[in-house]
Amino acid sequence: MVKNMLEPSLFKYSRKESTRSNVVGMRATYGLTTLTLKELYPDLTIFSADTSTSAGLDRFKTSHSDSFFDCGISEQCMVAAAAGYVAGGGIALASTFAPFLILRAAEQVRLSLGYMNLPIVITGLASGLSLGYLGYTHCCVEDLPFVLSIPNIYVYSPSDAYELKLFLPEIVKQRKPTYIRLTGASKVEPVHKTDITTDFSSPIKISNLGSKLLVLSTGSISSNVVQAINLLPENYSSLLSHYVVPFFDHTNTTDQIAKLASEYDSVFVVDESMYGGLASFTSMALAKNSIFKPLHASTHPHKYLSCGSHEYMLQQCKLDVKCLQETILSILVS
Amino acid sequence: MISDHKVASLVKRSNDLRYIALELALAGGSNASHIGGALSCIDFLIVANDIYDLSANVTNMQSLILSKGHACLALYSLLIQAKLVEKKNVINTFEKDGSKYLGHPCRDPSIGITFSTGSLGNGLAHAIGLALFRNQSPSNQKDIPVVAVLGDGECNEGLIWECLEFIGQLRLPNLIIFIDCNGWQQTQKSLYSHDQYKSLFERIRTYDVEAYKLNGHDHLEIYNSLNQPSNKPKIILGITIKGKGFPLFENNNNWHHGILTQSMYDELHG
Numbered sequence: 001m002v003k004n005m006l007e008p009s010l011f012k013y014s015r016k017e018s019t020r021s022n023v024v025g026m027r028a029t030y031g032l033t034t035l036t037l038k039e040l041y042p043d044l045t046i047f048s049a050d051t052s053t054s055a056g057l058d059r060f061k062t063s064h065s066d067s068f069f070d071c072g073i074s075e076q077c078m079v080a081a082a083a084g085y086v087a088g089g090g091i092a093l094a095s096t097f098a099p100f101l102i103l104r105a106a107e108q109v110r111l112s113l114g115y116m117n118l119p120i121v122i123t124g125l126a127s128g129l130s131l132g133y134l135g136y137t138h139c140c141v142e143d144l145p146f147v148l149s150i151p152n153i154y155v156y157s158p159s160d161a162y163e164l165k166l167f168l169p170e171i172v173k174q175r176k177p178t179y180i181r182l183t184g185a186s187k188v189e190p191v192h193k194t195d196i197t198t199d200f201s202s203p204i205k206i207s208n209l210g211s212k213l214l215v216l217s218t219g220s221i222s223s224n225v226v227q228a229i230n231l232l233p234e235n236y237s238s239l240l241s242h243y244v245v246p247f248f249d250h251t252n253t254t255d256q257i258a259k260l261a262s263e264y265d266s267v268f269v270v271d272e273s274m275y276g277g278l279a280s281f282t283s284m285a286l287a288k289n290s291i292f293k294p295l296h297a298s299t300h301p302h303k304y305l306s307c308g309s310h311e312y313m314l315q316q317c318k319l320d321v322k323c324l325q326e327t328i329l330s331i332l333v334s
Numbered sequence: 335m336i337s338d339h340k341v342a343s344l345v346k347r348s349n350d351l352r353y354i355a356l357e358l359a360l361a362g363g364s365n366a367s368h369i370g371g372a373l374s375c376i377d378f379l380i381v382a383n384d385i386y387d388l389s390a391n392v393t394n395m396q397s398l399i400l401s402k403g404h405a406c407l408a409l410y411s412l413l414i415q416a417k418l419v420e421k422k423n424v425i426n427t428f429e430k431d432g433s434k435y436l437g438h439p440c441r442d443p444s445i446g447i448t449f450s451t452g453s454l455g456n457g458l459a460h461a462i463g464l465a466l467f468r469n470q471s472p473s474n475q476k477d478i479p480v481v482a483v484l485g486d487g488e489c490n491e492g493l494i495w496e497c498l499e500f501i502g503q504l505r506l507p508n509l510i511i512f513i514d515c516n517g518w519q520q521t522q523k524s525l526y527s528h529d530q531y532k533s534l535f536e537r538i539r540t541y542d543v544e545a546y547k548l549n550g551h552d553h554l555e556i557y558n559s560l561n562q563p564s565n566k567p568k569i570i571l572g573i574t575i576k577g578k579g580f581p582l583f584e585n586n587n588n589w590h591h592g593i594l595t596q597s598m599y600d601e602l603h604g
Contacts, residue, residue, distance in 0.1 A: 043471075045467075045470070066470070069466070069504075071496070071499075072496075072499055072500065074496035074499065074500065076455075076459070076492075076496060077459050077462075077493060077496035077497050077499075077500050079459075080456050080459030080460055080463070080493070081459045081460070081462045081463035081466070081497075081500065082463060083459075083460055083463060084449070084459065084460035084461060084462060084463020084464040084465075084466070084467070085463035085464065085466055085467045086463070087441075087448050087449065087460065087463070087464055088463070088464045088468055088471075089467065089471070090467040090470075090471070092463075107453060107456075108456060108459075111450065111453060111456055112456075112460075115441075115450055116441045116449065116450050
């Protein structure tokens with residue numbers, strides 16, 4: 001049963017705005033959008049862990065210095081202090097690089113957002129493999145699996161920077177414990193090219209052409225899926241549909257994914273995470289709803305790979321456009 | 335300065351609280367309870383409560399953060415003494431199935447517990463955030479400081495030192511931190527007790543805070559330190575005795591977490 005779902009909202013597509021956001025990427029868009037958030041929520045306060053520039057927050061820091069607190073390189077302190085701030089009644093956002101936010105401060109995330117259910121919005125920068133050239137210390141393929149294992153945490157994994165700009169005010173408005181997972185390089189390929197209708201828990205349609213295969217993706221890797229589908233011969237691309245999964249709401253999203261999957265012959269999941277990410281979430285959604293469909297997945301393998309550029313890392317995971325095209329084709333042919 | 339009569343009254347309330355804690359420990363039965371570290375921080379709680387009226391209502395009580403959550407016997411006893419919760423209810427359910435009174439406090443603002451604690455170090459960071467919010471929002475209980483109670487063993491946690499660095503920047507005048515230096519941690523002597531907490535105190539003084547080192551069982555000393563005007567956060571190192579109040583428990587680390595039997599209870603209760 002679907003519970004507590006919001007009424008669907010319509011966001012009008014603007015190509016100009018999309019280009020403007022995607023050309024600067026997720027992180028800069030996040031930081032710039034906090035200026036809008038501050039107008040909407042004058043009490044908004046931001047906590048950082050010596051990563052204000054990396055989060056695009058320098059303008060916020062300058063314009064609203066009384067509402068910006070830098071804890072230094074102290075991620076545990078940042079998350080737990082933001083929790084204290086919110087427990088008093090404030091609105092707080094906290095951000096730093098995803099591995100340090102989610103893995104180093106894992107216990108504070110579980111305690112504050114999960115166990116105590118405090119409505120802090122935490123944002124993980126450069127999740128996935130975009131910083132592969134810095135090594136796995138700075139990649140994060142474990143954040144989605146970890147956060148999805150914690151009750152009460154709502155996850156938002158934007159597909160492109162324009163979507164992030166549109167949705168962020170609504171995400172903050174919900175006043176839920178939230179993890180925002182920002183993926184992709186400094187420039188993001190747009191995923192959305194039409195108006196977007198969303199209830200902030202269901203998958204969002206990108207293309208809906210056929211019922212043989214449902215392709216689900218989350219995060220900026222969705223742009224590779226869009227490109228891979230565009231490269232397929234028309235007689236194949238017309239057999240499938242592609243939805244992005246930006247929201248992970250344990251109450252509704254599993255049921256929505258199951259309902260969607262029931263309409264297709266098989267499902268293919270694309271995610272930069274290791275075990276426990278969207279593929280696991282989807283398999284649980286199907287199992288919970290007794291839906292038995294062939295389930296395919298392209299994800300990060302369960303090992304650490306040799307490191308390099310984002311593209312190099314994606315190729316090793318078979319998540320680059322060419323490999324995704326071949327995988328989709330092989331599923332359709334089989 | 336407070337009168338001898340006032341001090342005597344505080345001492346009596348401390349003793350009363352210790353006997354309530356004893357009853358709760360008995361109720362914990364075979365699940366055992368953290369007795370030693372609860373008894374050592376009670377005198378500070380009594381004085382802080384007297385000055386800030388923490389237990390006047392649940393809203394005030396939300397300002398008290400027991401970061402050393404294992405000392406929950408002291409917190410629950412204070413809630414009982416203030417009649418914010420029903421004694422019978424706590425005794426009947428302490429550490430039992432489905433209880434809200436577990437061996438570490440669980441967040442429940444309706445009874446004045448703002449944060450779930452027990453995972454050491456987190457309570458201090460929560461206290462900073464709460465004090466920061468109140469300091470920014472004039473309408474929010476600015477007259478009542480946020481009071482965090484830590485253990486000396488808890489100071490092993492790196493998070494404590496992350497917090498102290500942050501406190502140094504913020505200069506929150508509405509934050510009071512009591513470190514219960516009872517000489518022990520779970521399985522050994524406190525790592526800071528070898529020099530009677532001298533180096534811990536010196537280390538803390540390097541931050542931009544008002545620091546005190548005093549006898550954590552001396553109500554007058556605690557009272558005077560809390561009453562000192564200051565525009566900085568206060569950190570009080572209270573030198574205490576683990577298990578204070580009962581010879582069976584005092585300075586005996588077997589009672590860090592132990593089972594109090596009916597016969598022991600009867601003997602202690604006299």
